Amino acid sequence: MKKELGEVAIIAEDLGNITPATEKLLEGTGYPGMKVLQFAFDPSESSYYLSYNHVKNAVVYTGDYGAFTWDFIREAFRSVCDLCIIPIQDYLVKGEEARLNTPGTAQGNWQWRVLPDFLSKELAHSIYDLTKTYGRLPKVDKTDKDKKEEKKTQK
Numbered sequence: 001m002k003k004e005l006g007e008v009a010i011i012a013e014d015l016g017n018i019t020p021a022t023e024k025l026l027e028g029t030g031y032p033g034m035k036v037l038q039f040a041f042d043p044s045e046s047s048y049y050l051s052y053n054h055v056k057n058a059v060v061y062t063g064d065y066g067a068f069t070w071d072f073i074r075e076a077f078r079s080v081c082d083l084c085i086i087p088i089q090d091y092l093v094k095g096e097e098a099r100l101n102t103p104g105t106a107q108g109n110w111q112w113r114v115l116p117d118f119l120s121k122e123l124a125h126s127i128y129d130l131t132k133t134y135g136r137l138p139k140v141d142k143t144d145k146d147k148k149e150e151k152k153t154q155k
Contacts, residue, residue, distance in 0.1 A: 038063025
């Protein structure tokens with residue numbers, strides 16, 4: 001695929017029964033797998049999805065449906081996975097009414113929308129603070145102007 005498509009961001013959906021063959025495929029391709037915290041606390045699942053079993057080359061998600069609390073979101077941020085994805089519905093603590101799709105159904109999917117009154121500066125600050133606390137802010141290269149300003153303040 002890399003030969004045909006070049007360098008594209010691919011996330012391997014390695015959900016369900018994780019076998020040695022699955023792990024070997026991920027390792028061989030270098031594609032990050034998915035760590036869904038929702039599955040970590042399901043007694044019928046293995047502890048594969050618990051955050052202390054996560055690996056760096058992976059993507060952690062809170063889950064695909066449900067009203068996840070801010071504590072659950074923090075647990076995702078604490079993961080060692082390179083990427084952490086939190087659906088806006090989780091930040092808003094929305095439940096089933098905000099579900100985007102239901103697997104195996106053809107009707108009623110992709111209907112939910114974020115309304116302007118759902119968002120606030122307080123929410124933005126909370127998300128920013130959480131992102132900063134867990135070291136997940138994007139790395140920004142300093143411009144020449146920033147470097148000059150930094151040198152001035154160091155003198």
